[in-house]
Structure formats: structure tokens, C-alpha cells
Amino acid sequence: MNNMVLPPPVLTAAQYKSGYKPIWCPGCGDYTVLAGVTKALAQLQRPPHEVAVVSGIGCSSRIPAYTSCYGFHGVHGRSLAAATGLKVARPDLTVLVASGDGDGYSIGGNHFMHACRRNVDLTYIVMDNHVYGMTKGQASPTTEPDWDNKLSPGGTGIRSFHPLVIALAAGANFVARAFSGDQNGTADMIAQAIRHPGFSFVEILSPCVTFRPEQRDWKNQVHPAPVDATDDPARAARWLMTDDGFNVGVLYAGSRPAYPGGATAPKKTVDELEAEFAL
Ligand SMILES: Cc1ncc(C[n+]2csc(CCOP(=O)(O)OP(=O)(O)O)c2C)c(N)n1
Numbered sequence: 001m002n003n004m005v006l007p008p009p010v011l012t013a014a015q016y017k018s019g020y021k022p023i024w025c026p027g028c029g030d031y032t033v034l035a036g037v038t039k040a041l042a043q044l045q046r047p048p049h050e051v052a053v054v055s056g057i058g059c060s061s062r063i064p065a066y067t068s069c070y071g072f073h074g075v076h077g078r079s080l081a082a083a084t085g086l087k088v089a090r091p092d093l094t095v096l097v098a099s100g101d102g103d104g105y106s107i108g109g110n111h112f113m114h115a116c117r118r119n120v121d122l123t124y125i126v127m128d129n130h131v132y133g134m135t136k137g138q139a140s141p142t143t144e145p146d147w148d149n150k151l152s153p154g155g156t157g158i159r160s161f162h163p164l165v166i167a168l169a170a171g172a173n174f175v176a177r178a179f180s181g182d183q184n185g186t187a188d189m190i191a192q193a194i195r196h197p198g199f200s201f202v203e204i205l206s207p208c209v210t211f212r213p214e215q216r217d218w219k220n221q222v223h224p225a226p227v228d229a230t231d232d233p234a235r236a237a238r239w240l241m242t243d244d245g246f247n248v249g250v251l252y253a254g255s256r257p258a259y260p261g262g263a264t265a266p267k268k269t270v271d272e273l274e275a276e277f278a279l
């Protein structure tokens, strides 16, 4: 008899894709974010059934359906609330949360701050295109104040939100920016964020070629951040306050312990919890 133990099969990026064909517009940055997610998961070799992808509503939030992992396409702005519950109940899962700048920073802004503060071990990727794509081009929290379009003639005049500064101030343990046009760089960044314990936030500049065609030029504007990742929040804050929005790289990597720690992680089964709360 042959007792040889075969090594587990190597998972490829293609095995993290579902059979559904994305319905994004041709050229949308989200295609390469999806490729970055599947490549990152292949780097980590976590089987798809040990990964959950949770999202809200928007073009960007379609991502869970395009992966072979467990998925939850939730309610607008509420992805982090759902993902936090999932991770606390199932700490064994790798939980990836996908959002857009409208979904994540406007209606979901409150959840964003508190997810950073709670520091649950989640990876939060926000596909930022500085516009509400799915609902046809309204200004979002990251839209430039002078962006002139039919829905906000002459621009909104409202200062844009700086998600990386907010994340750092609120307590995120990992703060980074990637550009979807660099597929391998995006994959590496997502893999790094998943490996980093606690709440990891990655802003991914992902052009909306339909409502912001000028964003095709982002490929000429992005540049590597001229500083290395720091674990000193004061240094990161000083640096981020002068960020031009196009620096790509890990900007902060902290060492705050994730919540809940091993000792406090729930040990009960769903049946036990249901029995406890039964009326
Ligand atoms: C509670 C609620 N409010 C508003 C909407 C309408 N809505 C759906 S998607 C969306 C904008 C999504 O924009 P963004 O998050 O930037 O994602 P993108 O489509 O650009 O990827 C809005 C306002 C909704 N579905 N639910």
C-alpha cells in the first residue's frame, strides 16, 4: 500500500472567481480590483470557503458575487456592521469588506469611524472613484469641490473628505492606498492588509470611466509614497495632512491588538446562542 501523503493542491487566482460575468462598464477600474482580490487570496492560499466577502450597495459592492468565496451583498453603507458581527462570531474566517466612496464614506461614514476604533480583524477595501457611479454621477464625499457637472453645476464647493486621515485618527491599524491600474501592486497591498492583524483599511483609486472619464489620466498622476510605512501615528498624521491624494503605498502599520483577543473570542455555537436568547 502506498502511504504517501500528497501536498494540498495549489489554489490559483482563477479558483477564487465565480462563474458570473461582471456587468461593470468596459474599462471600469473595478475589474482590476477584482483581479487584485483573487490574486491576493491565491497568494495567501486561504480556501474560498474560509473567506467571506461582505459589501454594501454600489457598482463596487457587486464584488462578492464575482468571487467563489462566501459573500454578503448587504444594505447601502452597512457592510462594516455586518462584517464586524460576522468576524466576531466566526473569528476563523478571513473577512474582506468591499465598498465605494459613496457607500462607505457617506451613509456608511459612521460605521467607518467606529470600525477603525473597534479594530476587529477585517480588511476594508474602498474603491474610490470620487463619484456615485451606480446612481449615475452624483458628487460623493471624496468629489473635488470644483467638479462641474449637470447635477452640481459649478461644483459643490464642499471640501472633500480625507479617508486616510480619518482612518488613522479613528484608530485603524493599517492604512494604505493602492491604484487599480497596477493590478499586481493592488494584489500585494490587499494580501498585506489581510495579513496585518486588526482593522486594515486600503483605499483603492478605481476610475469610473463613465461618469468621470478624466480619471483615465490617474495612471499618470499616481506615484509611490516617498516615505516608508511607519508605526508612529503622529508621523503618519503629519505626513498624511500633506498628501496629494495620489501617493500609493502603506502609510501606517500599527501594532494595536485586534478585538476581540483570543481569550475573549466567543466559543459558543449558533445553536447555543439561539437557546440562550430564546423567548
Ligand atoms: C439607503 C439607501 N440610500 C441610497 C441608495 C441609492 N444608492 C445605491 S448605490 C448608491 C451610490 C453608490 O456609490 P458608491 O458607493 O460611490 O459606489 P460606486 O457605484 O461608485 O461603485 C446610492 C446612493 C440605496 N440603495 N440605499
Ligand code: SF4
Pocket: 023, 024, 025, 027, 028, 029, 030, 059, 060, 129, 133, 134, 207, 208, 209, 210, 211
Ligand atoms: S458607472 Fe462607473 S463605477 Fe459603475 S461600472 Fe460604470 S465605470 Fe464602473
